[in-house]
Amino acid sequence: xxxxxxxxxxxxxxxxxxxxxxxxxxxxxxxxxxxxxxxxxxxxxxxxxxxxxxxxxxxxxxxxxxxxxxxxxxxxxxxxxxxxxxxxxxxxxxxxxxxxxxxxxxxxxxxxxxxxxxxxxxxxxxxxxxxxxxxxxxxxxxxxxxxxxxxxxxxxxxxxxxxxxxxxxxxxxxxxxxxxxxxxxxxxxxxxxxxxxxxxxxxxxxxxxxxxxxxxxxxxxxxxxxxxxxxxxxxxxxxxxxxxxxxxxxxxxxxxxxxxxxxxxxxxxxxxxxxxxxxxxxxxxxxxxxxxxxxxxxxxxxxxxxxxxxxxxxxxxxxxxxxxxxxxxxxxxxxxxxxxxxxxxxxxxxxxxxxxxxxxxxxxxxxxxxxxxxxxxxxxxxxxxxxxxxxxxxxxxxxxxxxxxxxxxxxxxxxxxxxxxxxxxxxxxxxxxxxxxxxxxxxxxxxxxxxxxxxxxxxxxxxxxxxxxxxxxxxxxxxxxxxxxxxx
Amino acid sequence: xxxxxxxxxxxxxxxxxxxxxxxxxxxxxxxxxxxxxxxxxxxxxxxxxxxxxxxxxxxxxxxxxxxxxxxxxxxxxxxxxxxxxxxxxxxxxxxxxxxxxxxxxxxxxxxxxxxxxxxxxxxxxxxxxxxxxxxxxxxxxxxxxxxxxxxxxxxxxxxxxxxxxxxxxxxxxxxxxxxxxxxxxxxxxxxxxxxxxxxxxxxxxxxxxxxxxxxxxxxxxxxxxxxxxxxxxxxxxxxxxxxxxxxxxxxxxxxxxxxxxxxxxxxxxxxxxxxxxxxxxxxxxxxxxxxxxxxxxxxxxxxxxxxxxxxxxxxxxxxxxxxxxxxxxxxxxxxxxxxxxxxxxxxxxxxxxxxxxxxxxxxxxxxxxxxxxxxxxxxxxxxxxxxxxxxxxxxxxxxxxxxxxxxxxxxxxxxxxxxxxxxxxxxxxxxxxxxxxxxxxxxxxxxxxxxxxxxxxxxxxxxxxxxxxxxxxxxxxxxxxxxxxxxx
Ligand SMILES: [Zn+2]
Ligand SMILES: [Zn+2]
Numbered sequence: 001x002x003x004x005x006x007x008x009x010x011x012x013x014x015x016x017x018x019x020x021x022x023x024x025x026x027x028x029x030x031x032x033x034x035x036x037x038x039x040x041x042x043x044x045x046x047x048x049x050x051x052x053x054x055x056x057x058x059x060x061x062x063x064x065x066x067x068x069x070x071x072x073x074x075x076x077x078x079x080x081x082x083x084x085x086x087x088x089x090x091x092x093x094x095x096x097x098x099x100x101x102x103x104x105x106x107x108x109x110x111x112x113x114x115x116x117x118x119x120x121x122x123x124x125x126x127x128x129x130x131x132x133x134x135x136x137x138x139x140x141x142x143x144x145x146x147x148x149x150x151x152x153x154x155x156x157x158x159x160x161x162x163x164x165x166x167x168x169x170x171x172x173x174x175x176x177x178x179x180x181x182x183x184x185x186x187x188x189x190x191x192x193x194x195x196x197x198x199x200x201x202x203x204x205x206x207x208x209x210x211x212x213x214x215x216x217x218x219x220x221x222x223x224x225x226x227x228x229x230x231x232x233x234x235x236x237x238x239x240x241x242x243x244x245x246x247x248x249x250x251x252x253x254x255x256x257x258x259x260x261x262x263x264x265x266x267x268x269x270x271x272x273x274x275x276x277x278x279x280x281x282x283x284x285x286x287x288x289x290x291x292x293x294x295x296x297x298x299x300x301x302x303x304x305x306x307x308x309x310x311x312x313x314x315x316x317x318x319x320x321x322x323x324x325x326x327x328x329x330x331x332x333x334x335x336x337x338x339x340x341x342x343x344x345x346x347x348x349x350x351x352x353x354x355x356x357x358x359x360x361x362x363x364x365x366x367x368x369x370x371x372x373x374x375x376x377x378x379x380x381x382x383x384x385x386x387x388x389x390x391x392x393x394x395x396x397x398x399x400x401x402x403x404x405x406x407x408x409x410x411x412x413x414x415x416x417x418x419x420x421x422x423x424x425x426x427x428x429x430x431x432x433x434x435x436x437x438x439x440x441x442x443x444x445x446x447x448x449x450x451x452x453x454x455x456x457x458x459x460x461x462x463x464x465x466x467x468x469x470x471x472x473x474x475x476x477x478x479x480x481x482x483x484x485x486x487x488x
Numbered sequence: 489x490x491x492x493x494x495x496x497x498x499x500x501x502x503x504x505x506x507x508x509x510x511x512x513x514x515x516x517x518x519x520x521x522x523x524x525x526x527x528x529x530x531x532x533x534x535x536x537x538x539x540x541x542x543x544x545x546x547x548x549x550x551x552x553x554x555x556x557x558x559x560x561x562x563x564x565x566x567x568x569x570x571x572x573x574x575x576x577x578x579x580x581x582x583x584x585x586x587x588x589x590x591x592x593x594x595x596x597x598x599x600x601x602x603x604x605x606x607x608x609x610x611x612x613x614x615x616x617x618x619x620x621x622x623x624x625x626x627x628x629x630x631x632x633x634x635x636x637x638x639x640x641x642x643x644x645x646x647x648x649x650x651x652x653x654x655x656x657x658x659x660x661x662x663x664x665x666x667x668x669x670x671x672x673x674x675x676x677x678x679x680x681x682x683x684x685x686x687x688x689x690x691x692x693x694x695x696x697x698x699x700x701x702x703x704x705x706x707x708x709x710x711x712x713x714x715x716x717x718x719x720x721x722x723x724x725x726x727x728x729x730x731x732x733x734x735x736x737x738x739x740x741x742x743x744x745x746x747x748x749x750x751x752x753x754x755x756x757x758x759x760x761x762x763x764x765x766x767x768x769x770x771x772x773x774x775x776x777x778x779x780x781x782x783x784x785x786x787x788x789x790x791x792x793x794x795x796x797x798x799x800x801x802x803x804x805x806x807x808x809x810x811x812x813x814x815x816x817x818x819x820x821x822x823x824x825x826x827x828x829x830x831x832x833x834x835x836x837x838x839x840x841x842x843x844x845x846x847x848x849x850x851x852x853x854x855x856x857x858x859x860x861x862x863x864x865x866x867x868x869x870x871x872x873x874x875x876x877x878x879x880x881x882x883x884x885x886x887x888x889x890x891x892x893x894x895x896x897x898x899x900x901x902x903x904x905x906x907x908x909x910x911x912x913x914x915x916x917x918x919x920x921x922x923x924x925x926x927x928x929x930x931x932x933x934x935x936x937x938x939x940x941x942x943x944x945x946x947x948x949x950x951x952x953x954x955x956x957x958x959x960x961x962x963x964x965x966x967x968x969x970x971x972x973x974x975x976x
Contacts, residue, residue, distance in 0.1 A: 035611060037566040037597045043612055046557035046627065053558065069534035070541065074649055075563075075601075075632055076585075078525040097564075098589040099601065102636035103582045109525045113563075113587065113601070123523055124531055139534060144563055144631075148590035161562055 008343060009284050017226040021154070021277055028285035028348050030276070031155040040153050040160035044269075047348065048156075050293040051272055052163065056142060058195050059165065059267060062187045063140055068167060071139040076111035077120045085245040088119055091212030095147040097160075113146040118213070118238075118264055121168045122246035129170050129260060132252050136176060140167040156273030157230070157488050164268035170248055170260040174239070177261035178216075181237040184265040185218045188233030191267065196275045197288040197399040198222050199407050200232060201430070203455025203483065208439040211264075215239035221454050221483075222274045223407045227428015229454045229485040230274045235265035273488075279372065279399050285349030286372055288399050289392035294329040296321060296388060297345045301338045301357040314356045317366065317384055324385035346371060351395045352388065372398050411483075413465060417444065417473045420484055424451045430485045434466035434478030441473035445484060454487060456480040496831060497772050505714040509642070509765055516773035516836050518764070519643040528641050528648035532757075535836065536644075538781040539760055540651065544630060546683050547653065547755060550675045551628055556655060559627040564599035565608045573733040576607055579700030583635040585648075601634040606701070606726075606752055609656045610734035617658050617748060620740050624664060628655040644761030645718070645976050652756035658736055658748040662727070665749035666704075669725040672753040673706045676721030679755065684763045685776040685887040686710050687895050688720060689918070691943025691971065696927040699752075703727035709942050709971075710762045711895045715916015717942045717973040718762045723753035761976070767860065767887050773837030774860055776887050777880035782817040784809060784876060785833045789826045789845040802844045805854065805872055812873035834859060839883045840876065860886050899971075901953060905932065905961045908972055912939045918973045922966030924959035932961055933972060941970040 009027060011020035025031050030048035034041030044052070060070070076099060083089045097113040100106060114120065121139070129137055142165045151158055167184060171177040185202060192198045205217040214236040222230045240259050242248065248260040279286040289295045300314040314330060321328040329350070331341050338355075345353060355367040364381045368391055379387050410429025414420040423431045435441060435453070442453050457464055466478035497515060499508035513519050518536035522529030532540070548558070564587060571577045585601040588594060602608065609627065617625055630653045639646055655672060659665040673690060680686045693705040702724040710718045728747050730736065736748040767774040777783045788802040802818060809816040817838070819829050826843075833841060843855040852869045856879055867875050898917025902908040911919045923929060923941070930941050945952055954966035 032612060032615065034562055035566060035569060035608070037568065038562060038564060038599070041562040041564070043562065044560040046559050049558050049560055052560075070537050071534050072532040072537055072540075072632075072651060074522055074526060074529040074531065075634070076526060076529070076649075078523060080525065081523060094591045096591060097587045097599075099585045100588045101586040101598075103584060110589075111526070111585075120523070124520060127520065144560075146563070161564075163560060 008347060009282055013225065013280070013282055017277075018154075020282070024276060024280050024285055025155045030285070033153065033155075040149070042153070042155045042159050044163070047293055048272060051275070051287065051291045052269055054291040055191060055195065055271060056165070059187065059191055060142075062190065063167070066183060066187075067136065068138045068140045070141060072141050072143070073117055073120050073124070075114055075143070077114055077117070078109050078111055080109060081119045081123070082112050085119060085122075085213050085242055087212035087241070088116075092116065092147070095149055097146045097148055114143070115145055115147045116264075116266070117141070117143075117145075117166055118168065118242055122242045122248060122262070125168065125170045125260075125262070126246050126248045129248055129250050132172055132250050135172045135250060135260065136169055136180065138167065138169040138180075140165055154273070154488070156269050156276070162268050162270070164266050166264060166266045169263045170243070171262070172250065172252070172258070172260070174261050177237055177239070177263050180263045181216070181218055181235045181265070184235040184263070185220065185233070188220045188235065188265075188267050191271060192220060192222060192232060192274075193400075195288075195290050196271065196278075197290075197396055197403060198274060198278050199400065199404045201407070201411075201455065201483070203457050205234075206439070206442070206453045206456060206480070206482070207437070208442075209453070211236045211238075213238060213241040215241075218458065219455055221485075222278070223410055223429060223485075224274065224277050224488065225406060227410065227486065228488050229430065230270065230277075230488045231454065232271055232274055233265070233267040236263060238262045238264060278403055280349070281372075283343075284347030286399070287349040287351060288396050289351045290396065292349060292351050293327065294348075294350045295327045295392065296329070296352045296354055297341075297350045298328060298330045298354040298356060299338055299341050299345070300330075300332060301355060303358075306358040306361075309361050310356055310358060313361045314354075317354065317356070317381070320385055321388060326385065326388055352391050370395050370398065372402075415469070415472050420445055420451075420472060421449050424449055424484060424486065428486060430454070430483045432465055432481055432483055433472035434469040435480045435482035436471035436474055436476040437479045438471075438474065438476070441471055442482070444473055449486075451484045451486045453482040454485045455483045457483075496835060497770055501713065501768070501770055505765075506642075508770070512764060512768050512773055513643045518773070521641065521643075528637070530641070530643045530647050532651070535781055536760060539763070539775065539779045540757055542779040543679060543683065543759060544653070547675065547679055548630075550678065551655070554671060554675075555624065556626045556628045558629060560629050560631070561605055561608050561612070563602055563631070565602055565605070566597050566599055568597060569607045569611070570600050573607060573610075573701050573730055575700035575729070576604075580604065580635070583637055585634045585636055602631070603633055603635045604752075604754070605629070605631075605633075605654055606656065606730055610730045610736060610750070613656065613658045613748075613750070614734050614736045617736055617738050620660055620738050623660045623738060623748065624657055624668065626655065626657040626668075628653055642761070642976070644757050644764070650756050650758070652754050654752060654754045657751045658731070659750070660738065660740070660746070660748070662749050665725055665727070665751050668751045669704070669706055669723045669753070672723040672751070673708065673721070676708045676723065676753075676755050679759060680708060680710060680720060680762075681888075683776075683778050684759065684766075685778075685884055685891060686762060686766050687888065687892045689895070689899075689943065689971070691945050693722075694927070694930070694941045694944060694968070694970070695925070696930075697941070699724045699726075701726060701729040703729075706946065707943055709973075710766070711898055711917060711973075712762065712765050712976065713894060715898065715974065716976050717918065718758065718765075718976045719942065720759055720762055721753070721755040724751060726750045726752060766891055768837070769860075771831070772835030774887070775837040775839060776884050777839045778884065780815070780837060780839050782815050782836075782838045783880060784814060784816045784840045784842060785829075785838045786816060786818045786842045786844060787826055787829050787833070788818075788820060789843060791846075794846040794849075797849050798844055798846060801849045802842075805842065805844070805869070808873055809876060814873065814876055840879050858883050858886065860890075903957070903960050908933055908939075908960060909937050912937055912972060912974065916974060918942070918971045920953055920969055920971055921960035922954035922957040923968045923970035924962055924964040925967045926959075926962065926964070929959055929961035930970070937974075939972045939974045942973045942975060943971045944968040
């Protein structure tokens with residue numbers, strides 16, 4: 001609506017991905033940067049927030065079907081609580097924003113603005129869990145968290161405050177906690193594959209890159225078009241570390257006291273960053289119909305002598321779609337010509353355009369244009385509310401197929417340090433290599449090409465290539481198949 | 489779930505309202521107090537959060553039908569921004585939580601944790617509004633805010649952090665802004681009257697009690713059973729004060745620059761406090777079916793020889809209700825007897841109970857019990873999904889009628905200081921009196937009996953009693969009809 005949307009995208013996705021992304025975010029009206037004195041913060045504008053609401057609604061639905069209840073915990077955590085689990089405090093201390101004063105008074109104990117809430121939620125899990133009958137206990141909150149990273153701001157990918165959900169559960173056994181961890185990983189995968197049209201890889205983080213205090217951190221990773229991986233949702237099997245630090249115990253069926261096993265899992269608006277980055281192009285934002293604020297824009301094309309009949313026809317179609325629950329916008333502005341409107345709605349990411357001129361009225365048809373590839377076709381006016389669903393499915397399938405091709409083409413193997421460096425240097429993407437499990441071998445790659453091990457396959461899932469092999473970097477015995485990639 | 493729900497309510501609503509309320513909140517599993525070092529904060533447990541989600545969903549629906557878009561703004565506000573509108577900083581400065589450090593570094597400028605977001609939203613309204621075509625511009629956020637009040641914690645009524653929505657709009661004319669202000673007040677009234685079964689009074693705050701910077705603050709006020717008023721939602725006509733401080737201007741149709749007129753409006757989880765306080769009783773929580781997490785609990789009553797047929801019948805009913813979208817819980821626990829279950833579900837506020845014993849099975853009926861008054865009746869098993877909706881309506885009507893009686897009986901008139909003091913002292917509730925508009929006259933009442941002017945009628949709405957009369961306190965000319973009440 002404001003003037004910063006008047007101009008088209010000037011940067012190239014292929015050659016200047018970072019600047020192009022920033023321009024799409026700005027010009028499609030998704031976000032603004034924070035005010036002076038608050039670099040690293042962003043304002044999420046309605047167009048982006050509407051997408052986030054659809055992600056929330058989808059994932060929250062999955063959660064509720066699988067026994068999760070929402071709750072809300074304080075946004076502050078007393079420093080002494082944060083210190084109770086030593087890995088947490090070491091992991092997050094450098095990034096914590098501290099509240100030290102309230103009104104004119106200094107606080108006796110300073111309060112962390114939550115960087116994640118294990119340390120404030122675990123003490124309540126401890127109070128709520130008494131007997132094995134209270135287990136499993138699952139709570140989730142939709143909230144914002146603050147991590148004061150010094151790196152450059154990239155809206156939705158890297159901001160000092162971000163929106164997310166964080167789930168926290170307690171279980172009777174290690175096995176139950178592991179099942180929970182994977183249930184949530186499955187649901188994150190579904191967000192990407194069934195809602196955002198982005199295929200992902202699933203795996204575990206290497207030991208040295210786990211969530212602080214976790215036994216295992218699992219992740220879904222999405223490959224961006226510039227060859228970098230985005231960690232898109234993580235689910236942590238916390239074992240008994242938090243249960244021990246915060247005394248989460250229960251009495252079993254034999255009235256014996258047992259320690260609980262906990263998990264936590266989170267998906268943030270980084271998923272929205274991956275969405276924007278994956279599908280958009282040099283004309284602007286591209287969104288799948290599943291999450292687009294407007295799924296269809298109807299653009300009437302008239303001369304003065306055809307205006308009345310064209311508008312009437314376009315209005316009838318718009319009403320029929322609205323009644324069928326389609327999110328549709330009729331752009332009947334007098335002061336703009338059709339070409340301007342096409343460009344504007346392409347910039348804003350509306351996945352399907354209906355063009356309605358006098359010919360369409362006479363022939364009782366609609367010209368349908370797909371945003372991702374510009375494919376144009378005529379469809380019958382009749383049953384438009386059904387037809388449009390098929391168009392949505394087609395557009396979704398196109399977006400998914402393109403992202404899938406990108407992923408499939410960009411998982412390569414390597415068996416030596418030179419091979420890893422050369423392959424990532426030339427192609428980006430993922431490079432699988434046998435690995436000894438030692439962080440030092442990752443460090444060597446990291447220092448030379450800024451790629452890291454983003455995951456190792458989960459035992460039962462990905463084909464492994466390290467069996468009987470030796471580490472591609474140090475030649476020691478390989479125990480894992482490491483996926484190297486540059487990351488966001 | 490945990491042992492703190494095992495015991496019934498011991499305090500009396502009538503004689504010990506404060507302690508009774510705290511006990512209901514605790515024992516019905518609605519909230520816990522914050523940890524050590526964080527007095528004034530609460531943890532919102534799933535049972536309360538589910539109610540809040542229904543309030544959100546209802547109000548958000550009304551917003552979206554009337555042109556409001558959701559967005560999200562940073563949770564921090566630089567001190568210099570807070571200082572730009574002088575009334576805001578004076579009004580909130582004593583209650584602000586300050587972030588002064590991030591990681592190990594002291595910040596150059598300290599950041600306020602938002603107590604309300606006008607000062608961070610207005611600068612963006614300024615950027616987004618250019619032309620009259622951008623108006624009206626309406627954004628809303630669902631967020632938490634922090635106000636460091638030193639008073640005693642009362643869950644949902646008075647906490648240092650609370651959940652709310654805050655809407656912020658810009659308009660071309662003063663009249664448009666005033667219409668907006670009243671549209672939102674209407675919607676707040678609807679939340680109370682159509683969703684929470686609580687009739688409210690509508691009015692404006694007196695001049696000296698307006699929102700900082702506002703031209704007019706409007707309010708809906710709910711009367712609690714102990715005779716105190718709860719300010720339950722406020723909608724502010726901000727005039728041009730924020731537009732001037734933050735330069736929110738637009739070019740009109742003649743290309744002239746004009747100053748915009750803004751509004752803001754908020755409803756918090758205080759509405760949930762009013763809900764709990766209004767309907768609950770000495771057996772525990774009472775909720776209307778509109779917002780209850782479980783609308784019906786089915787309690788089977790069996791002996792060993794009837795268990796199978798009773799359970800089967802109860803399961804069939806439960807399934808039929810679930811399929812019809814009713815929120816129903818079948819309590820088939822073996823280890824608890826029916827009397828225990830009745831008490832527990834009464835404590836938890838389930839509005840309708842189905843009792844199913846062998847007689848019900850034989851006669852093809854259901855015994856239905858209403859939570860608010862214990863009314864019990866037999867209904868046919870057939871068409872239970874329809875019947876239960878009627879029962880919900882009846883329960884809602886009973887709750888509303890009782891709250892309405894309380895309100896109607898407790899609006900009284902007074903024409904002298906002694907009369908005001910005596911009437912509030914004896915009855916509580918609202919006392920209407922002619923008032924000169926001078927804060928000092930309120931102060932006299934406040935000092936003697938801790939009652940204040942909670943509202944004056946909006947011009948076109950409430951019958952006024954001050955015309956041609958003199959102020960009940962100072963005998964000066966009366967210009968308003970003041971509603972005095974004690975408050976939460
Ligand atoms: Zn190695
Ligand atoms: Zn007076």
